[in-house]
Amino acid sequence: MVHSSWLKVTKERMVGGPNLLFLHAIVSTNNFVNELMNKENIRTNRLLAVKSGLWGAVKSFAKRVPLWGDLVEGLEKCQDSIKEQTRIQMLGHLENRINNLNDEFKNKLQEYFNTQEGQLFCIKIMETALNAEYMDKQEIFVNALFNASDRNVSEDEKLRFIDLIRHLSKVALNVLYAIYEKYDKQLESTISLPQIIIRDVVTETHQKFQYSPELTDSAVRELRNIGLFSNVLYWNKSSSRISEGQYVNDTSFFYTLYTRRFIKFIKQIQ
Structure with a gap:
């Protein structure tokens, strides 16, 4: 799902303005979509739980080995820093685009993102773009996000196009x-x-x-x-x-x- 901490940073940066409402329309999800995504991610969540358990075991071992303890602590800090940089960069791309949209285009996007298809597409984009592995292609994902209401592209093609961006260098x-x-x-x-x-x-x-x-x-x-x-x-x-x-x-x-x-x-x- 869309990261709650990312949403918090977004709201703090854009409090009170009309752009906040539009951005919230982009990243918000309804109960139907949440339930659907949870069902689809059961297998992924189990894998993450296993990984989390393994990471806990590594940290437990590291406490007894001084050099390992420093290394693990450094990795955690590095990981947190990368996540934060990814979110801040993504927010910057979104702000730049939203500030340059006319009202007609905003209305068209809001209408699309209020549909089930639009919310599923939004989730797929945001989850991918907030992955540090794709930081160099974030702006391209944002372009796709703001082109999502294009009626000349089918919903299946839109999802396929996101996969193409992910896989292409x-x-x-x-x-x-x-x-x-x-x-x-x-x-x-x-x-x-x-x-x-x-x-x-x-x-x-x-x-x-x-x-x-x-x-x-x-x-x-x-x-x-x-x-x-x-x-x-x-x-x-x-x-x-x-x-x-x-x-x-x-x-x-x-x-x-x-x-x-x-x-x-x-x-x-x-």
């Missing part, structure tokens, strides 16, 4: 932004899907991020392996079945509408 996401800038307009101006040429992407990313060719090539392969590019040019759809209309060999891959939807979902729009 920050370098791969930067390369994807460069690919968007180079190929997205071609999606409108050409009949067929734009083919991604690695040497062109290497040039783009070297100019934009000073990435080496090897690093960019690795990132493009990462993006392709996770399913963001395709070698299927189009699909034949009928009332009874869907089949590949045309596809090319595995050495060629293309920028698709699915790629576009993902990139726009993780970009800052407002």
Whole structure:
């Protein structure tokens, strides 16, 4: 669930303003969602209990070994510091975005976050973004949070997109932004899907991020392996079945509408 201590810090930082109400609408959950998430997390909670017991055993042993005692105490302080830094950074991203939203956009988001789907999506985002492992991608998770009311993206795709952000490296996401800038307009101006040429992407990313060719090539392969590019040019759809209309060999891959939807979902729009 959303961390209560994080909510406390949030309220202390934003007391009295209209933004507090909006932020609370984003991070609050109703009884139905709480119950649902508790049921889904039974197995996880058991695992955490086991880990907690093991940590207690380590601390008990450390008390009898002076060097270990200092080490364990240092680890606990480091862990607390990392959690606090993660929460403060997340709060900063949220404040920056909320302060720049117009009322129409706020109302649309509030309407979405009052639905069961919106609250489940919010929980998935917040739980992930408050994990220190994803600190370098926090701003991207915040972008997705504020793009959540996009009706052009299905609920299943939204959840899938959060999983993609989690699994992709920050370098791969930067390369994807460069690919968007180079190929997205071609999606409108050409009949067929734009083919991604690695040497062109290497040039783009070297100019934009000073990435080496090897690093960019690795990132493009990462993006392709996770399913963001395709070698299927189009699909034949009928009332009874869907089949590949045309596809090319595995050495060629293309920028698709699915790629576009993902990139726009993780970009800052407002």
